[in-house]
Amino acid sequence: MSEQIPHAEVLRTRYRSRLPARLQDLAGPTEGTVDLPLHVVWSGLRSFSLDQPKLRMGLYRTVLAEGQRDDLICFLNKDLLLTQWPVLRRMVSRHLREVWEDAFPELAQTATTTADGSA
Numbered sequence: 001m002s003e004q005i006p007h008a009e010v011l012r013t014r015y016r017s018r019l020p021a022r023l024q025d026l027a028g029p030t031e032g033t034v035d036l037p038l039h040v041v042w043s044g045l046r047s048f049s050l051d052q053p054k055l056r057m058g059l060y061r062t063v064l065a066e067g068q069r070d071d072l073i074c075f076l077n078k079d080l081l082l083t084q085w086p087v088l089r090r091m092v093s094r095h096l097r098e099v100w101e102d103a104f105p106e107l108a109q110t111a112t113t114t115a116d117g118s119a
Contacts, residue, residue: 008095015099018069023104026078034059034075040066050080060084061091064100085110 020026028034035047041062048059063075081088085107089097101108 011093011095012099015096016103018067018072019099019103020069020073023078023081023106025073026076026081027073028075028077028080030077030080036062036075037071039068040071040075056080057084057088057091060088064088064092064096082106082110 029050031050033047033049036059038046045055045058048055050056050059060076060081063071067075089101089107089111101111
């Protein structure tokens with residue numbers, strides 16, 4: 001009988017494989033409207049206004065969870081991600097959050113700084 005890889009590790013491996021090399025690679029827009037392709041969001045809302053905080057958060061949550069590396073680079077912006085991370089990190093899966101915070105300690109730092117009130 002073959003040994004099965006735990007579901008959590010499968011997810012972490014998938015998310016790790018999609019990570020950009022650096023947060024600076026996230027060069028997506030900071031304003032306007034973003035229309036996601038079908039391979040990222042196949043049902044429901046596909047158009048997101050970056051000027052509306054709830055829609056912007058929905059865009060980031062969707063792209064982080066479903067996007068490939070090129071989608072992350074194209075649709076996410078480093079500065080917006082850092083700004084939104086303290087809230088966004090609670091809206092994504094634990095596995096996704098751990099992978100991103102392990103790869104990019106500055107994300108974990110923004111969450112810690114905001115949580116302790118020193119930001």
